[in-house]
Amino acid sequence: MSLLTVGTVAFDAIETPFGKTDKIIGGSATYISLSASFFYKKLQIVSVVGDDFPQETIQQFHQKGINTDGLQIIKGEKSFFWSGKYHTDMNSRDTLITDLNVLANFNPVLPETYHQPDYLMLGNIDPVLQLRVLDQLKKRPKLIMIDTMNFWMNTAMETLRKVLTQIDILTINDEEARQLSGEYSLYKAARKIVSEMGPRLLIIKKGEHGALLFNNNHQMFYAPGLPLPEVFDPTGAGDTFAGGFIGHIARSGDLHFDNFKRAVVVGSAMASFCVEKFGPERLLSLTEPEINERIQQFVELAHFDMHNSFF
Amino acid sequence: MSLLTVGTVAFDAIETPFGKTDKIIGGSATYISLSASFFYKKLQIVSVVGDDFPQETIQQFHQKGINTDGLQIIKGEKSFFWSGKYHTDMNSRDTLITDLNVLANFNPVLPETYHQPDYLMLGNIDPVLQLRVLDQLKKRPKLIMIDTMNFWMNTAMETLRKVLTQIDILTINDEEARQLSGEYSLYKAARKIVSEMGPRLLIIKKGEHGALLFNNNHQMFYAPGLPLPEVFDPTGAGDTFAGGFIGHIARSGDLHFDNFKRAVVVGSAMASFCVEKFGPERLLSLTEPEINERIQQFVELAHFDMHNSFF
Numbered sequence: 057m058s059l060l061t062v063g064t065v066a067f068d069a070i071e072t073p074f075g076k077t078d079k080i081i082g083g084s085a086t087y088i089s090l091s092a093s094f095f096y097k098k099l100q101i102v103s104v105v106g107d108d109f110p111q112e113t114i115q116q117f118h119q120k121g122i123n124t125d126g127l128q129i130i131k132g133e134k135s136f137f138w139s140g141k142y143h144t145d146m147n148s149r150d151t152l153i154t155d156l157n158v159l160a161n162f163n164p165v166l167p168e169t170y171h172q173p174d175y176l177m178l179g180n181i182d183p184v185l186q187l188r189v190l191d192q193l194k195k196r197p198k199l200i201m202i203d204t205m206n207f208w209m210n211t212a213m214e215t216l217r218k219v220l221t222q223i224d225i226l227t228i229n230d231e232e233a234r235q236l237s238g239e240y241s242l243y244k245a246a247r248k249i250v251s252e253m254g255p256r257l258l259i260i261k262k263g264e265h266g267a268l269l270f271n272n273n274h275q276m277f278y279a280p281g282l283p284l285p286e287v288f289d290p291t292g293a294g295d296t297f298a299g300g301f302i303g304h305i306a307r308s309g310d311l312h313f314d315n316f317k318r319a320v321v322v323g324s325a326m327a328s329f330c331v332e333k334f335g336p337e338r339l340l341s342l343t344e345p346e347i348n349e350r351i352q353q354f355v356e357l358a359h360f361d362m363h364n365s366f367f
Numbered sequence: 368m369s370l371l372t373v374g375t376v377a378f379d380a381i382e383t384p385f386g387k388t389d390k391i392i393g394g395s396a397t398y399i400s401l402s403a404s405f406f407y408k409k410l411q412i413v414s415v416v417g418d419d420f421p422q423e424t425i426q427q428f429h430q431k432g433i434n435t436d437g438l439q440i441i442k443g444e445k446s447f448f449w450s451g452k453y454h455t456d457m458n459s460r461d462t463l464i465t466d467l468n469v470l471a472n473f474n475p476v477l478p479e480t481y482h483q484p485d486y487l488m489l490g491n492i493d494p495v496l497q498l499r500v501l502d503q504l505k506k507r508p509k510l511i512m513i514d515t516m517n518f519w520m521n522t523a524m525e526t527l528r529k530v531l532t533q534i535d536i537l538t539i540n541d542e543e544a545r546q547l548s549g550e551y552s553l554y555k556a557a558r559k560i561v562s563e564m565g566p567r568l569l570i571i572k573k574g575e576h577g578a579l580l581f582n583n584n585h586q587m588f589y590a591p592g593l594p595l596p597e598v599f600d601p602t603g604a605g606d607t608f609a610g611g612f613i614g615h616i617a618r619s620g621d622l623h624f625d626n627f628k629r630a631v632v633v634g635s636a637m638a639s640f641c642v643e644k645f646g647p648e649r650l651l652s653l654t655e656p657e658i659n660e661r662i663q664q665f666v667e668l669a670h671f672d673m674h675n676s677f678f
Contacts, residue, residue: 144551145551240455240456241594241595241596241597241598242575242594243594243595243596244596244597246594262576264553265573265576265577266576266577266589266591268594275667276594276667276668277668277669277671278577278591278592278593278594278668278669279671280577280589280591280669281589282589283552283553283554283557283579283587283589284552284554285552285554285555286552286555287552304676308675308676314671314672317671318671318672318673318676320671321671321673321676322676344678345678347678348677348678351673351676351677352677355671355673356586356587357587357588357589358588358589358591358669358671360588360590360625360628360629360631360632360666360669361625361629362629362632362662362666365615365619365629365632365633365662366659366662366663367655367656367658367659
């Protein structure tokens with residue numbers, strides 16, 4: 057039993073209206089795995105870093121139940137580095153620096169013990185690499201989920217389409233759903249993606265507006281976004297959502313639509329913590345009682361009873 | 368027992384990516400009253416039109432249970448006319464024509480029989496006029512709800528603030544909540560409005576992203592927006608929401624927070640119909656079974672059960 061995550065492990069430098077950081081730990085696989093680790097302990101990670109990456113962080117991964125046999129450490133090279141600055145609305149940002157470094161030649165190789173994961177999460181990387189991971193599997197996982205973005209739709213759509221035919225769940229934002237499907241209506245976009253393009257489930261992440269879940273059986277679910285007193289740093293929120301989602305699924309082993317709905321709420325709760333501090337800082341201090349309390353807030357936020365309100 | 372609505376009754380000419388209309392019936396009081404009429408039949412309306420306004424429409428109002436003793440018909444003058452064009456995303460629009468006509472000198476006068484409404488809905492008009500309506504009341508209604516917009520915040524903030532101290536519920540959109548409170552975070556904006564500015568309830572309308580409800584007792588509710596195959600014309604959706612909301616409240620007579628949550632869902636369901644056709648067309652053909660079915664769709668869209676998902 058295992059949950060394998062493939063994505064980036066990296067350094068970020070972040071500036072928001074609330075402050076700025078030096079180089080801190082980031083990367084999609086980092087956020088996904090840290091978030092999932094609250095729910096599931098058989099975690100595996102495939103990624104690449106340089107020898108500038110701190111040994112303490114790798115130790116932290118181990119303490120969280122994240123096996124790092126698949127984390128390549130390239131001697132004499134530097135880790136992937138991204139720097140960005142968020143605008144006042146926190147919904148848009150400028151990329152200041154993208155130093156690919158070790159990521160430029162990343163070839164995801166699954167160690168022998170990684171060939172049969174039960175759950176597979178492919179973070180937002182080049183679809184060519186996502187395809188290479190899929191090719192190394194010895195057994196079809198119970199669930200394959202991927203994240204991607206508009207950049208890959210613009211530069212590698214054909215490969216991305218190939219990836220989509222082999223997976224179960226796609227997570228993207230609303231603009232990406234429109235671009236991928238060619239449909240402006242999110243309803244139509246989602247119907248097209250889940251009935252024609254491969255994934256049987258689609259999650260549309262809408263940031264502060266919540267998340268939509270669609271399946272290929274005409275079912276829909278809308279999890280609200282929890283209004284927060286402060287959004288400090290949105291970096292990693294989408295990955296933290298994905299980690300909470302698939303961590304909950306792996307923990308429960310339940311692949312029914314009702315449980316996918318719960319997983320969306322769990323993912324939303326985890327993402328709502330992520331944005332409260334810079335980088336993955338909040339995830340590192342998080343406790344189970346805090347998660348329970350936050351999930352309860354989502355329950356109260358969304359619950360209504362239409363008793364006596366029909367004609 | 369009555370629900371009094373004050374607002375505009377007017378002509379609109381609308382252009383959307385799906386088509387355009389000639390002059391059709393519009394106005395905030397029209398949408399609010401038509402929407403409320405499905406839930407409550409003791410409706411009163413205070414507004415003004417010219418003698419170009421069709422007698423058939425006034426007959427339709429009567430058939431829907433809307434008393435028009437407060438609808439001033441000004442001989443020899445024209446009704447308020449607005450013309451606008453929506454952009455592809457349907458979230459923004461250009462105003463092409465605003466002919467105030469009779470609205471320029473509108474003085475809302477409540478007929479004797481309108482002086483003690485149980486429920487009062489003040490549509491989006493000049494706060495000076497909203498204040499004049501409040502001044503004519505002989506008895507405090509059980510509930511006073513108002514709509515307003517950024518235009519009045521820019522031009523008549525002091526008067527608007529006076530109105531706010533006398534009402535129960537304010538409905539605005541997210542940008543307006545930010546402008547009114549001076550807070551970017553909707554959470555903080557809402558807290559400030561419901562604890563310091565007068566209304567004890569705030570509804571933040573987020574269009575396709577749903578609606579948020581806050582009270583002055585730290586309770587929050589987020590009703591999702593139903594993803595629709597097509598949004599044909601958003602004109603009147605906010606007013607239709609308000610009409611469904613206060614219509615449901617008037618019908619039930621229940622002023623508890625749980626019932627305000629239901630009212631938000633009813634309002635959202637009504638608004639989701641409104642956008643399916645041009646102007647109030649869909650509201651005029653709507654049936655009770657259709658409303659029941661739509662509300663059930665909202666229940667299914669938002670429902671989840673976190674059973675077994677806590678630590």
